Amino acid sequence: MQIADLYIRVSTDEQADKGYSQRDQHERLERYCNQNLITIAQVIFEDHSAKNFNRPEWTKYINHIKKRSLKSNLILFTKWDRFSRNAGDAYQMIKLLLSNNISPQAIEQPLDMSIPENKMMLAIYLAAPEVENDRRALNTFYGMRRAQKEGRLMGTASYGYVNKCTEDGRKYVGLKEPEASNMLWAFNEISKSKYALNQIRLKMNAREGANISSTSFYRAIKNPMYCGKIFIKAYKDEEACLVEATHESLISESLFNKVQKVIS
Template identity: 65%
Template structure:
């Protein structure tokens, strides 16, 4: 009977209602193991981004697999984007696991690596999440750039101002008189050539 470890990963920006919840993943993985008569050794839960393999629980798992070489046949996860969202790192990790006799496998995107053509599907499964990450980052960058061009302030309001929202939800910054009065005084003093004492009095 094959022995497996289950790897269950969600990142902080993923929502359970998208089907990424840990409970949902574990249920599907356990049903798969029961159907295929696989023995589950460990269930690993990770709450970390898959952009790299610098993840606390994955590093612990990899160390355990190296120490107990030959005791585990598969590391199972639901989809390849649970394993990695970086194609280059993923290929490196797959080769590393292969050297210690462990095969990573996505139960909902299964691939027989002994079939050469399946490497094309693996490339797609690994590249698609990385492309999605890059597109999301580009959209955020373009959105922020557009907002700056339109004169909108991005992020927390500077000293002397407060973040506000209009009735329609539009964000803007408004003068905070309680802070502004101190800021005006400081600028006036500097304009006169006076130094501004620090809070420590030095």
């Protein structure tokens, strides 16, 4: 008698980007079990990425397996990318499941594990999602690097600036008061070489709208974005460089360089 646990996984990003549905997966798995006279023991819903197996519900499931508290002999999911998007981790997990007499199976990509040649198909099913993840990450990296080379600040705006959006949806950063005036005051004070950096930070935090940690403060005064420059890290055969930014600068380049000499 076949008794199956149904594993239904969809991450928040996948549901937003591709329209994956837990309900749709559940219906397909139930239909498959009814057609093949498979008894359903439990249904496991997971809202987590498949980059690894550090998932809350999956961890609970493995703990039950190790305690020998399950009656099931199958774990079913719709496709292999619902099980894992990391080929190396997937092979180890499949081995663990089989050693506990539980057979993993994707109902839309079925494989008979007793046939050696099917291991090649399994490798393709497991590797394809991982390649897709890596390609998406690489495209994101290149896109952000290209935007930086064009002078655009990426990510959350630094202290003294704020992320904004134009009416047509274009994102940019602009000065934010009174934080911008606080940073301008701090740069000018540092350039005078009269007080230690932390003293200046504490004095600045006493001003209106200022509350910045020592780590954030030190990182900020070394950031060339305040003088209208963006630092591009070295990558492969490309050397590190500074490019002109599109946002409004807070201080002059000469003041920024003077401050760097003081803090060095």
